[in-house]
Amino acid sequence: MPPAFLSFAIWIPVAAGLVVLAVGSRRAALSRMLALFGALAGFLVALPLYIGFDATASRFQFGETSSWIPTLGVHYALGVDGLSLWFVLLNSLITVLVIVAGWRSVEKRVSQYNAAFLIMSGLLNGIFSALDGALFYVFFEASLIPLFLIIGIWGGPRRVYAAFKFFLYTLAGSLPFLLAIIYLRVQSGSFSLPDWQNFPLDHGTQLWLFFAFFAAFAVKIPMFPLHTWLPDAHVEAPTGGSVVLAAIALKLGAYGFLRFLLPIVPDAAQEMAPFMIALSLIAVVYIGLIALVQEDMKKLVAYSSIAHMGFVTMGIFLCTALSLEGALLQMISHGFVSAAMFLCIGVLYDRLHSRQIEDYGGVADVMPRFSALFLLFSMANAALPATSGFVGEFMVIMAAAGKNFWIALAAGSTLVIGAAYTLWMYKRVCFGAAASEKVRALSDLSAREFALLLFLALAVLGMGVYPFPVTEATHTSVAELLRHVTTGKIP
Amino acid sequence: MFASFLLPNLWLAAPEIFLTVLALAVLFFGIHSEKTPVSPARRALLFALAQCALIGCAFWILLESDGQRALTFSNMFLHDLLADFLKLLICATMSVIFVYSRRHLAERDIPPGEFLFLALLSTLGMLVIVSANHFLPLYLGLEMLSLSSCALIALDRRRAEATEAAMKYFALGALASGFLLYGLSLLYGVSGTLEISGVAMEISAKAYTEGLDRLPLVFGLVFVVAGLAFKLGAAPFHMWLPDVYHGAPTPATLILAAAPKIAAFSMTLRLLLGGFFPLAADWQQMLMVLAVISMGIGNFVAIAQENVKRMLAYSAIAHMGFMLLGLCVGIPENETLGARQIAVSAYSASMFYVLTYVLSTVGAFGVMLLLSRKGFEADRLSDYAGLNQRSPWLAALMMIFMLSMAGLPFFVGFFAKFAVLGTVVYAGHYGLAGAAVAFSLLGAFYYLRVIKYMYFDAAPEGASPAGLGATPWGMKTLLTLNALAVALLGIFPHALLAVCLTVLDVSF
Numbered sequence: 001m002p003p004a005f006l007s008f009a010i011w012i013p014v015a016a017g018l019v020v021l022a023v024g025s026r027r028a029a030l031s032r033m034l035a036l037f038g039a040l041a042g043f044l045v046a047l048p049l050y051i052g053f054d055a056t057a058s059r060f061q062f063g064e065t066s067s068w069i070p071t072l073g074v075h076y077a078l079g080v081d082g083l084s085l086w087f088v089l090l091n092s093l094i095t096v097l098v099i100v101a102g103w104r105s106v107e108k109r110v111s112q113y114n115a116a117f118l119i120m121s122g123l124l125n126g127i128f129s130a131l132d133g134a135l136f137y138v139f140f141e142a143s144l145i146p147l148f149l150i151i152g153i154w155g156g157p158r159r160v161y162a163a164f165k166f167f168l169y170t171l172a173g174s175l176p177f178l179l180a181i182i183y184l185r186v187q188s189g190s191f192s193l194p195d196w197q198n199f200p201l202d203h204g205t206q207l208w209l210f211f212a213f214f215a216a217f218a219v220k221i222p223m224f225p226l227h228t229w230l231p232d233a234h235v236e237a238p239t240g241g242s243v244v245l246a247a248i249a250l251k252l253g254a255y256g257f258l259r260f261l262l263p264i265v266p267d268a269a270q271e272m273a274p275f276m277i278a279l280s281l282i283a284v285v286y287i288g289l290i291a292l293v294q295e296d297m298k299k300l301v302a303y304s305s306i307a308h309m310g311f312v313t314m315g316i317f318l319c320t321a322l323s324l325e326g327a328l329l330q331m332i333s334h335g336f337v338s339a340a341m342f343l344c345i346g347v348l349y350d351r352l353h354s355r356q357i358e359d360y361g362g363v364a365d366v367m368p369r370f371s372a373l374f375l376l377f378s379m380a381n382a383a384l385p386a387t388s389g390f391v392g393e394f395m396v397i398m399a400a401a402g403k404n405f406w407i408a409l410a411a412g413s414t415l416v417i418g419a420a421y422t423l424w425m426y427k428r429v430c431f432g433a434a435a436s437e438k439v440r441a442l443s444d445l446s447a448r449e450f451a452l453l454l455f456l457a458l459a460v461l462g463m464g465v466y467p468f469p470v471t472e473a474t475h476t477s478v479a480e481l482l483r484h485v486t487t488g489k490i491p
Numbered sequence: 492m493f494a495s496f497l498l499p500n501l502w503l504a505a506p507e508i509f510l511t512v513l514a515l516a517v518l519f520f521g522i523h524s525e526k527t528p529v530s531p532a533r534r535a536l537l538f539a540l541a542q543c544a545l546i547g548c549a550f551w552i553l554l555e556s557d558g559q560r561a562l563t564f565s566n567m568f569l570h571d572l573l574a575d576f577l578k579l580l581i582c583a584t585m586s587v588i589f590v591y592s593r594r595h596l597a598e599r600d601i602p603p604g605e606f607l608f609l610a611l612l613s614t615l616g617m618l619v620i621v622s623a624n625h626f627l628p629l630y631l632g633l634e635m636l637s638l639s640s641c642a643l644i645a646l647d648r649r650r651a652e653a654t655e656a657a658m659k660y661f662a663l664g665a666l667a668s669g670f671l672l673y674g675l676s677l678l679y680g681v682s683g684t685l686e687i688s689g690v691a692m693e694i695s696a697k698a699y700t701e702g703l704d705r706l707p708l709v710f711g712l713v714f715v716v717a718g719l720a721f722k723l724g725a726a727p728f729h730m731w732l733p734d735v736y737h738g739a740p741t742p743a744t745l746i747l748a749a750a751p752k753i754a755a756f757s758m759t760l761r762l763l764l765g766g767f768f769p770l771a772a773d774w775q776q777m778l779m780v781l782a783v784i785s786m787g788i789g790n791f792v793a794i795a796q797e798n799v800k801r802m803l804a805y806s807a808i809a810h811m812g813f814m815l816l817g818l819c820v821g822i823p824e825n826e827t828l829g830a831r832q833i834a835v836s837a838y839s840a841s842m843f844y845v846l847t848y849v850l851s852t853v854g855a856f857g858v859m860l861l862l863s864r865k866g867f868e869a870d871r872l873s874d875y876a877g878l879n880q881r882s883p884w885l886a887a888l889m890m891i892f893m894l895s896m897a898g899l900p901f902f903v904g905f906f907a908k909f910a911v912l913g914t915v916v917y918a919g920h921y922g923l924a925g926a927a928v929a930f931s932l933l934g935a936f937y938y939l940r941v942i943k944y945m946y947f948d949a950a951p952e953g954a955s956p957a958g959l960g961a962t963p964w965g966m967k968t969l970l971t972l973n974a975l976a977v978a979l980l981g982i983f984p985h986a987l988l989a990v991c992l993t994v995l996d997v998s999f
Contacts, residue, residue: 024883071836071988072910112883134909138900145899148939152947153879160947164939171935175928182909182916182924 005052006062006078006129008045009088010122013038013095017118020111028110032103035114039096042121046092053085055472058480060131060194068135074191077131082477083258083328086470087128090335091248095121098240100452101343105239105350106154113154117240120146124248128255133181133191136259137174140216140252144170147241147249155236162229162236169229173219180212184264197263197484200491210268213261220253221309223276224283234302235355239346242298246305246338251331254312258324258481262316266485269317276317281410283310288417292424297348297355300425301341304381307414308334308389314411315396318403319485324478325471326395332470333380333388333463340377340456344370347449348429351442357425362434367444371430373453378426380460382419388463500563503570506551506578507618513544514611521604534603541589541607545614549582558997562624566686569624573998576990577621577757584750584849585614590969591857592742594962598865601646601740609646610746613639617754624765626675626685629758630668633722636754637664640747644739656738663731667721674714678767681707687766694769709773715762716777722755725815726785729808733792736804741863741870744800745856748807749849756845759818760838764999778819779923785812786930793937800870802937803855806896809934810848816927817841817911820918833917835999839991840910846987847895847907847980854973855892858885861962861970875941877950886945888974895977897938898931903980910988 016038023031049062060079068076080088098117106113123146126139144167152163185191188199201209219226230250234242262269284307291303308330315327347370348363349355364371380387383394393414401408434440445453463470501508517540523529556575562568589607596603612635619632641664645657679685681704682693697703720728736744763774789809796802817840862869862878862885869875879886895902908931915924980987 069906069985069988071985071992072906072913109879112879138905141905142900145894149942149946152943160943163947164936164943167939168932168936172932175932178909178912179916179921179924179928182913183921185913186917 002062003048004062004064004078005045005048006080006088006125007064009042009049009092010078010126010129012045012122013042013092013118013125014122016041017115017122020118021115023111025109025111028107031111031114032099035099035111035118036096038118039092039099039121042118042125043092043096046088046125049080049085050089050473053080053473055082056476058082058476062129063131065131068132072134073185073189074134075132076135077192078129078135079131080129081480082474083481084128084255085473086328086332087248087251087255088125090251090332091121091124091128094244094247094335094339097339097343097452097456098243100448101243101346102238102240103448104446105346108154113150113238113240116146116150117244120150120244124252127252131193133184133193133196135191136193137178137181140177141171141174143249143252147245150241150244151233151237154238154241157236158232159236162232165229166233169226170219172215173226174216176212177216180209184209193259198489199264200489201265203267203490206265206268206490207271210261210265210272213256213265217253217256217261220256221250221313222253222306223313224279224287224306224310227283227287227306230306231299231302234305234342235296235298239342239349242302242342242346243339246301246342247335250305250309251335254309254316254327254331257313257316258328262319262481263484267488267490269485270319270488273317273319277314277407280310280314280317281407283307284314284411284414285417288414288421291421292417294421295357297345297357297425297429298342300357300421301338301345301381304418304421305334305338307418308338311393311396311411311414314407315392315399318396318399319482320399320402321478321482322402323396323399324481325474326392326399328392328474328478329388329395329463329467329470330392333392333460336456336459336463337377337380337387337389340373340453340460341381343449343453343456344374344377347445347453352438357428359435360429360439361432362430362439363442364430365434366440366442369450370445370453373445373450373457374430375426376457377453377460378422380464382422383415384419386461386464388460388467390464391467499565499568500561502555503561503563504568504622505555506548507615507622509551510544510548510611510615510618513540513547514608514615517541517544517604517611518608521602521608523602523604528600529603534597537603537607538589538593541611542586544611545582545586545589548618549579549586552578552582560998564628567623567625567628569622571998572994573757573760574622576994577753578618580846580849581614581617581621581750581753584753584853585610585746587853587857587969587973588742588745588749590965591745591853591860594966595740595742595860595863599647599740601742606643606646606742609639609643613643613746614750617750620754621757623758623761624687626679626687629687629762630672630675632754633668633671633758636751637661637668640743640751643743643746644735646743647740650738650740652738653740656735659731659738660735663721667718667728670714670721671718674711674716674718677707677711677714681711687761690766691768694767698769705770705773708770712767712770712774713777715767716774716781719755719759719762720781723752723759723811723815724808725781725811726788726808727781729785729788732808733801733804736800736807737798737870741800741856741860741868745853745860748803748856749853752807752811752845752849756814756842760842763818764838775819778815779920782812782815782819783923783926785809785815786927787812790930790933790937794933796937797872798870799859799872799875799941802872802941803852806934806937807848807852809930810844810896813908813911813927813931814841814844814848816915816923817844820915820920820923833914835995836992837914837918838999839988839995840907840914842991842995843984843988844907844911846991847903847977850973850980851892851895851904851977854970854977855889855896857966857970857973858889858892861885861966872941872944873951875944876948878945880950884971888970889945890942891974891977893938893941895981897935899935901978901981903977903984905981906984906988
């Protein structure tokens with residue numbers, strides 16, 4: 001029997017989190033070391049998933065199945081395919097970065113902070129690798145708890161409001177999803193996702209299941225009318241919380257679309273695709289314009305995340321091989337870029353304790369290394385060619401152009417709007433005259449921060465120049481997914 | 492027959508008899524003058540005796556449990572696997588409660604002899620309810636439970652709230668008993684028997700031979716269900732609950748909140764399922780209404796509470812509503828092949844729900860008791876502000892209990908809700924399932940609010956660091972084990988679910 005790498009990737013971070021929790025905050029240095037060790041171990045056990053992954057096969061790999069709760073018919077079934085592989089890797093990696101990023105800036109209840117991130121990392125890996133509907137839901141809902149605590153304990157002044165809004169919004173979305181899962185189990189006699197993908201459903205059922213899935217995942221992404229929790233959560237969350245929220249948690253929604261919505265209710269998805277594309281375009285254009293007028297850097301990046309995720313949902317519901325791969329690439333890229341953006345804002349915040357754009361200016365004079373890297377990430381956020389942000393958006397726009405010129409045109413406007421809000425923010429923060437004496441006294445990146453951002457910069461550039469490893473892994477799985485969608489399943 | 496009338500098989504009721512004898516011993520050794528305080532040695536003796544009574548009783552039940560169905564005392568007293576299982580859990584719950592309450596009683600000068608005797612007596616009442624196969628012992632057990640609970644509530648008689656709560660409990664409890672008795676007398680009038688299983692047989696036989704006049708039956712049934720709802724604390728018969736929870740001394744609240752729910756569940760199951768299953772279509776509709784109203788009122792009103800005891804009271808109402816969901820979908824209207832299996836799994840989901848609810852509630856009250864000091868009851872939400880700074884361990888335990896009650900994974904409350912919802916959807920009641928999840932969303936809010944106080948808020952100035960060191964180690968360990976059980980059962984719920992399923996499968 002091969003080693004259960006997926007189980008390791010889930011439970012090693014969770015176990016490390018519990019150990020860190022037991023060590024306690026009084027021995028902060030020890031707990032930091034242990035947390036880093038746990039996160040690294042979590043990343044190392046995830047690496048074999050990439051090395052051993054067979055990109056030519058569309059089946060689920062590294063599968064583990066055992067009966068978990070026979071009385072309820074729930075199995076502990078794990079596996080990854082091309083859709084989920086990169087998310088497990090990304091999540092394990094981001095956890096390491098988050099622990100390192102919080103090394104100096106978090107001084108309050110250190111061990112609880114690190115433990116929350118480690119436990120969440122394990123739970124998120126569980127979501128991405130669960131092949132059992134109930135198991136997926138359990139991880140999906142359990143992952144709310146650590147993030148709720150992270151926002152609420154280490155967040156900004158309105159943290160309580162933001163934490164509750166985040167939690168209740170997402171919970172409200174996921175409850176219809178719970179009913180959908182139970183319904184599917186009652187109808188099909190199993191909780192297994194592969195079974196559900198082949199289970200025929202009539203049109204009316206597909207439609208209400210569509211809305212149940214939509215409620216859970218559109219809130220999580222978030223899609224246009226359901227997005228209002230995200231700016232609050234981002235602004236109030238500590239840097240690490242924002243990073244995980246943007247880089248991983250938002251991807252859960254899109255992943256849910258790919259894993260549940262498209263294969264299980266393909267006909268309803270096809271039927272509702274124009275509606276979804278319209279919502280995505282609103283997110284891309286309208287939310288992009290909202291981002292333009294933000295005064296708070298974090299809020300600006302939060303809105304830009306929503307706009308970027310609009311691209312992802314558009315790619316998903318355009319439903320061609322090109323657009324789906326573009327959407328996946330965009331998600332991975334956004335994972336790196338948004339993490340880097342929030343880390344950069346965190347670097348500034350640690351020094352000046354302000355996120356208002358107007359409090360800065362002339363940062364490039366005093367923090368040259370920081371400004372260089374920040375510029376690169378801003379460019380990537382604006383989807384400049386040769387950065388990772390470009391590839392995915394370009395693929396989605398190409399796919400849109402293949403369907404309808406006007407969709408492509410509206411989507412293409414993001415290249416202008418995105419550049420406008422990101423680079424304008426960059427200009428106001430880094431160039432011009434220093435806003436105050438405090439800005440003039442800023443110190444440049446420490447070695448730890450520099451290493452962190454440099455690593456992300458290399459990832460962003462690497463993906464921009466050579467996206468092949470990601471597209472290679474996704475290629476076959478996307479083709480398989482498309483086969484499901486195009487055949488349909490109305491009996 | 493004649494011989495068995497003269498000499499009933501006492502062996503089957505031996506655990507109860509043992510409990511009675513030791514309870515009387517506790518009363519005897521607990522007698523003391525008001526003027527002198529109870530000495531620590533006597534306190535220890537009384538607690539040891541009470542624990543002996545419960546643990547001995549539990550062991551005895553285990554010893555003679557053979558899974559066989561047996562009747563004694565002229566078919567009044569039933570001995571089967573369900574009874575054994577529930578009795579075991581009632582004894583275990585009471586035993587845990589005694590450990591949690593001990594320090595609280597000592598600090599408040601509540602006479603331990605009386606408290607323990609009354610608590611044991613209420614335990615005896617519950618055991619009798621669980622074993623009743625006849626309206627008479629059922630009522631006997633119920634009154635034993637109610638009257639001793641009433642005295643427990645009033646035990647701290649210097650506090651006006653406690654006396655008031657006891658009065659309310661007594662008056663409304665008497666009303667509920669009246670409802671129940673009236674309903675039972677009507678059903679007796681129709682069926683001509685007081686034996687629970689006999690009622691079902693009579694009704695079925697009548698329906699088969701001469702056609703059934705449903706009116707008096709359903710009329711009686713309404714009263715029985717109303718009485719049961721009173722005892723369960725289901726809305727709209729819930730008015731007594733918040734005031735009594737609030738006014739009673741915390742250990743008495745804990746006793747009311749935990750074990751009697753198991754007994755009331757058993758009573759509901761035995762009466763409705765064992766006695767009136769030919770009328771299932773009628774009582775299921777009533778339970779549905781009760782369930783939805785309870786979940787709605789309980790969850791809505793709990794949001795507004797600033798007092799943790801009141802909040803837990805409303806949460807209890809909501810939880811009982813959720814539990815009733817499983818009971819009201821058990822028997823499908825068209826008798827299909829797997830009908831029995833479906834019914835059993837629905838009831839076992841409800842039973843699982845009650846047990847997990849009791850487990851979490853006992854823990855939550857345990858934390859409250861652990862935090863409280865003389866003159867500080869730790870029953871306001873603001874008393875929990877910044878608990879994480881003062882004692883991360885205690886805050887973590889409370890968080891586990893709250894998350895479990897809110898029904899979040901990986902805590903056992905989630906699987907309880909999941910199991911019940913599963914049976915509701917299986918039976919095709921999508922509207923009920925939708926209402927249930929919508930109300931759980933409301934419920935999540937007020938449980939999270941406790942977490943908000945503990946974790947997000949700063950401790951008030953001058954708050955003493957919660958002295959875990961000053962508390963007896965037994966209580967700390969047990970509370971930790973309690974939380975561990977909630978978490979572990981949340982990860983591996985199968986064992987307990989399977990036990991519930993087997994017990995009900997064998998017993999019905």
